[in-house]
Amino acid sequence: MLKIGEFSKLSRISVRMLRHYDEIDLLKPAEIDRFTDYRYYREDQLPTAGRITALKDMGFSLADIARILAVYDDRDQLEQFFSARQTELVNLSQDTAHKLMLLDAARKRLRKEKNMSYNVTIKTIPERYAATVQMTIPHYEDEGMVWGIMMEETGRMNLAEADPCLCAVTFLDGEYKEENVEVMAWKTVKGSYPDTDHVKFSTLPEVTVASCTYKGSYTLITEVYTAVVEWLNANGYEPNGPMFNIYHVSPHETQIPDEFVTEVCYPVKKKS
Known part of the structure; x- marks a missing residue:
């Protein structure tokens, strides 16, 4: 003993x-x-x-x-405990990685972008012919699902891109949604093509927008939204339709978030 x-x-x-x-x-x-x-x-x-x-x-x-x-001594039950704990740790590591990314982005802004400002301009985007996919996605970060469907269903069509070719997502909900987000992805093309199960070809109307283009990670986008809304209030404009983002340089072109180029567009009209 x-x-x-x-x-x-x-x-x-x-x-x-x-x-x-x-x-x-x-x-x-x-x-x-x-x-x-x-x-x-x-x-x-x-x-x-x-x-x-x-x-x-x-x-x-x-x-x-x-x-x-x-x-x-029961291997099967022991395996169940270990498997459940492994799943918990994987989810925790993913959540931690996401928080570290946000923290890193915030520190970079403190170090390099102390005087950051966003330039907002009024512009008119002309009428344009586009391949569109409208659907409900689980969360905002799941936009890739919509583009995946578009690529899958138009892959054999040899779509001719418009010049310039605009790739964008319009957010159709009237408020921020934590889940079940209604969006429409669109890509401007030239020519004539048949609709598919999910891809519809249509002419999108001319629209006047408050536009702000920035370079960097999507973690900055809330700041850009805020800057645009503040600019609208200060300059006598009000929203006039669902906002959309045009992705000039996206994860399709680069995997480096600091190289993304995004144009935030708010359809607007002058306050009466």
């Missing part, structure tokens, strides 16, 4: 933590002296202590560890 101090050294678990494990029935001493209250452990309890430490290092809670130890 091992005294608690000896067991602590061999298991590399502090005496304080061993006492806590005893209190929550996770790892109980083999014997407690009823006169001195000294705790004693058997040598064959060391593997269990090692399992507890390993599971803690994987991020399992003590409650989960207790459940795992109860089925530790």
